Amino acid sequence: MAAIIRMENIIKTFPGVLANDKVSLEVEKGEIHCLLGENGAGKSTLMNILYGLTSCDSGEIYIKDQLVEFSGPRDAIASGIGMVHQHFMLIPVFTVMENLILGNEPVKGLKIDKIKSEKILADISGKYGMEMNLHAYVKDISVGMQQRVEILKLLYRGADIMIFDEPTAILTPQEILELYKVMESLRQRGKTIIFITHKLKEVMEISDRVTVLRDGRVINKIKTESTNTRELAKMMVGREVLFSTRRPEKRAGAEVLRVEDLYAKDKRGQKGLKGLCLNVKAGEIVGIAGVDGNGQSELVEVLTGLRRTDSGSIKIEDREMAHRNAGRFLAAGTAHIPDDRLLRGLILDFPLYENMLLGFQDQKPFTKGIFIDFNKVRQWSKGLVEAFDVRVPNVNVQAGSLSGGNQQKAVLAREFARDPKLLIASQPTRGLDVGAIEFVHERIMQARQNGKAVLLVSLDLSEIMNLSDRILVIYEGKIIAEFMADEAADTEIGFMMAGGGKK
């Protein structure tokens, strides 16, 4: 069968980094082709080249056997290529329809032909099973829906080759299933999809073929049906990967965090937390399981001083912390791995070493009176970057130039470096490759062994089951069930997550 895309011997260097080293990629028409590889392996770079966002140093791209040269996404779109980025490019205050037609509006005279637009869009979304309210504002719809808007936009522009860069990283498990359906119907209608993910299960479930990258080079090209997750993991990281973390015996110590009857509002000013109680002891990992949107992000924000509590108490080692700001929480010995690294975790325009200083900016070894000793900060950052295997040429590069997974590793390195009493980790392994996930899980376990209290919030139930000593199920802003690690079955937890405990 003829390849619809052929990229040959693509070489791309960034200062100090060889991101793509003679990469060749072939994608056949009508297949779902998975691009797999470690953090920083060069997947996003390769796709940015295909989409015309970045130019490569050398190499050739053939679309339908035609040699092409893109000088920007506009050219790529004209050749039928579309890309959904991990971070959406929608305008929040526009409606879904306005976002979709932006730049390509059907017009009648000088005015936008609303009726025609609506008809065209309704046709497309119906055809691919992506019904949605065209008149809702983008800011009001869920992340999963926003992603749909992005996909619809590609279809509206006539793309038949679609690139999805880690689309599932930000989705809830339910939304992922929905996305599968959409991808399936796209494939049935002859669209070609390139799909980037770190979740091997997803690779096995949805893709036809896989290309594995490591250190900017193609390691293997393989049919999905002839491989398995273990083999893929080994190809990716070059060694065996353990899929579960060993949990040594450990007796929990004194209570570190105690939350009682906590009330707080959510983003929209409605009730987010409604009388939530929990506690975490030293040397214990407590996992919060739940369907997204049941108060997890509010809980994390309240427990790190980023959201006001309406009432209730938060005690860290018997110190009342409700109504304190984030600085006080840090000073009290909390570390926070935020779920949105780009928003809360990093300052993309800052060099990496300044990012490592965040939260330490007024602390001893780095300050000299009113001054900051940036040499010391650089030195120290180098150590952290090495310890966490953040792949960067040096610590002076801007955080924004790191690959997604390496950004996450940088945040993790900084937060573990706080040597906290209480670690609040929200989606700590989002966007990480399997090797890095293993590493982070080990670090969390190590923190527990060292007597830290860990509160783990994750939408990935297997992560929660794998690490936690105790599992709390959050539902509509309350903890409605508690399981000890050894007695927990995922079916039972799943039942509670759906609100099953409520009569």
Added chain:
Amino acid sequence: MKKNPLFDIFIGNDSVFSFVKAILAVFFALIIVYFILLLTGYSPFPVYGALLKGAFGSRRCFGECLVSTTPLLFSGLGFAIAYRCGLFNIGLEGQITVGGIAAAFIGYIFPEMNPVIHVSACIAAGFLAGALWGFIPGYLKARFGIHEVISVIMLNHIAFKIAAYLVSMQGPMKDRLDDMPASPFIRDSAKIVRLVNGSRVHWGIILAVITAFIIWVLLFRTRLGFRIRAVGKNKYAAETAGINVKRHIILTLSISGALGGLAGAVEILGVHYRLFAAFSPGYGFDAIAVALLGMVHPIGIIASAFLFGILRSGSVFMQAMYGVNKDMVSVITAIIVLFMGMSAPIGIMIKDRFKRKSHGTSV
């Protein structure tokens, strides 16, 4: 809120490229004005020559150039520090005005005294008045979420009106012995001394350059500067790192206003020696262009303030020699700002071409 995924091809922060951009902006502005001059019937080169001659032609001319550079440098720094904190302080003209009022008042109300003490007191008064004029919008923003651009525009007008009232016929600061709508002259001990004979240039320029270095150190070497920049680049990440965003907004706008206040004080104490209503010919507005052209970096701002000093002082000469309205330099200023504002897309274009050239025609 979310960062643009185009980020990695944004080169706005790359200092070499921003330097090239700044040079290009000036260059383009001069070219466009070249054609405007041509179309309006002037011969551009002699006009530009006159502009330069007005700034460098004699010791006196060069002095005038530095005289304009001084308040531009102070207020450019003021705009820059706010900008680094993500704030758009277009209220520097008002802050200059109140700074001038305070300095003039202290300058004449006290009798002759030790000049070091008197000048310092006047400068401190200007600094504090400007700081107050920055604190107010900072507080309004932090407390009530009122956008600083709105409140500083209003505060500008309040400052202008206050100044006009103070020196009006019934005004409390009006010099009763003079028909001019102006305050009494400040004491000799309150005057900032001239740097050289035969020119109005005074020690203020030295003070301004020192201030630039202080702001540089403040922004890039101190804890406060780090926090200010963090708030400016990503206030959510700053908040997460335990930085009190509201407090830093108030503080930074106060510092920004104080720098405007310094510009006003030094202008009164070193040039005019008395207060009159519109003693600043729009330095506070030029400050925006100065800061942007200077890549919002104190050292760059020294250079761009000097460039704008040349334009301002040269324009008078240009008008006298060739009858070109001196507002033609405002056109240059405007085009520079425009180009700096468009710098991101232009930067991408340049980079793209450059890349393509250096790698032949491969994709």
